[in-house]
Amino acid sequence: xxxxxxxxxxxxxxxxxxxxxxxxxxxxxxxxxxxxxxxxxxxxxxxxxxxxxxxxxxxxxxxxxxxxxxxxxxxxxxxxxxxxxxxxxxxxxxxxxxxxxxxxxxxxxxxxxx
Amino acid sequence: xxxxxxxxxxxxxxxxxxxxxxxxxxxxxxxxxxxxxxxxxxxxxxxxxxxxxxxxxxxxxxxxxxxxxxxxxxxxxxxxxxxxxxxxxxxxxxxxxxxxxxxxxxxxxxxxx
Numbered sequence: 001x002x003x004x005x006x007x008x009x010x011x012x013x014x015x016x017x018x019x020x021x022x023x024x025x026x027x028x029x030x031x032x033x034x035x036x037x038x039x040x041x042x043x044x045x046x047x048x049x050x051x052x053x054x055x056x057x058x059x060x061x062x063x064x065x066x067x068x069x070x071x072x073x074x075x076x077x078x079x080x081x082x083x084x085x086x087x088x089x090x091x092x093x094x095x096x097x098x099x100x101x102x103x104x105x106x107x108x109x110x111x112x113x114x
Numbered sequence: 115x116x117x118x119x120x121x122x123x124x125x126x127x128x129x130x131x132x133x134x135x136x137x138x139x140x141x142x143x144x145x146x147x148x149x150x151x152x153x154x155x156x157x158x159x160x161x162x163x164x165x166x167x168x169x170x171x172x173x174x175x176x177x178x179x180x181x182x183x184x185x186x187x188x189x190x191x192x193x194x195x196x197x198x199x200x201x202x203x204x205x206x207x208x209x210x211x212x213x214x215x216x217x218x219x220x221x222x223x224x225x226x227x
Contacts, residue, residue, distance in 0.1 A: 004157070033214065042118070042203055042217035043158070056214060091157050095213075102148060105157030 004029075004094050004106035005074075012112045019079040019086070021109045025094030032075045033093040033103065034067060043091060049075060082113045117141045118206050120218035128226050133191040135221050137204030140185065144206040148215065149178060149189045152201045161202075162189070194225045 005024040013019050025032050030051050035043040045059040049069035060067065064082075069075040079086055089110050095103035119138045127133045135149075145166040150158035164171040164178045164187070171178050177190045191198055201222050205215040 006157075035215075035217075040219070042120075042219045043205075043215075045214040045216070048214060059214070093157075102160035102163055104160070105150075107155070107157045 004092055004104050006090075006092050006106035006109050008109060009107065010110050010112070012114060013082045014114055015083060016081050019082050019111055021077040021079075021090050021092075021111070022074040023077070023092030023094075023106060024074040025092075026104055029094035029096050029104075031095045031097060031103075032069050033095075034075075034077050035091045035093065035105075037089045037091065037108075039088070046077070079111075082111070084113050087111055087113045116219075117144075118204055118216050118218040120202075120204055120221050122221050123219070124222040124224070126224045126226060127194045129196055130193045133189075133194045133198065133223055133225065135189040135191075135202050135204075135223065137187050137189075137218055138185060139187075139206050141206070141208060141216070142185070143208040144216075145209055146207045147178070147180060147187050148205045148207070149176075150203045150205060150217075151198075152203060152220070158203060191223075194223075196225045196227050199223055199225050 032049045034046040037043045047060050047067045048056040064080045066078045089108045091105050091108045093103040093105045117140050148163040149161040151161050152158045162173050162176045162178050164180050180187045201220045203220045204218040
């Protein structure tokens with residue numbers, strides 16, 4: 001049973017381009033969380049999704065960022081018109097239910113905006 | 115506003131001795147606390163947790179202590195091993211928050227052989 005799979009591991013984008021980060025949760029997990037870690041900081045919550053539903057997006061920047069978790073396929077975090085400040089490590093985590101606290105993280109996608 | 119604080123960015127400990135990592139929080143609504151360990155270029159790995167109804171939880175070499183009145187928790191690792199060298203994050207969760215975690219900024223633990 002593979003863990004939480006994130007790809008790509010590294011992504012380089014020029015300013016103004018779009019970045020798409022993918023996350024496949026663990027088998028049997030229907031809850032996905034996205035976190036962002038800026039350099040020298042802890043992880044910051046972005047969004048919590050269940051299949052086809054956004055449950056809590058209180059941590060998402062108001063513009064340029066969106067997330068989805070379709071019925072089929074991975075969860076996608078999309079960043080439009082990237083800026084240098086978007087450079088960070090983006091981690092996805094999954095759990096089987098909203099009450100499972102120690103959820104499992106993927107290895108992250110390191111986004112570099114040049 | 116940092117609701118979870120880890121005031122020591124780094125800690126060095128001799129192999130075999132005790133490592134004590136500290137964490138303070140300000141939000142009295144937090145009712146569940148977790149410690150994660152993170153190696154470079156990897157995601158955080160869940161280590162141990164504690165509910166606010168307890169003051170201690172132990173799992174092998176790892177023990178977490180919670181002092182609710184002081185809004186303080188600590189992670190004890192005994193005995194420390196070189197493989198424990200990593201960044202340790204404290205995290206907290208509040209009820210009704212969709213179980214999103216609020217993380218501290220981490221403490222880099224180095225265990226010297």
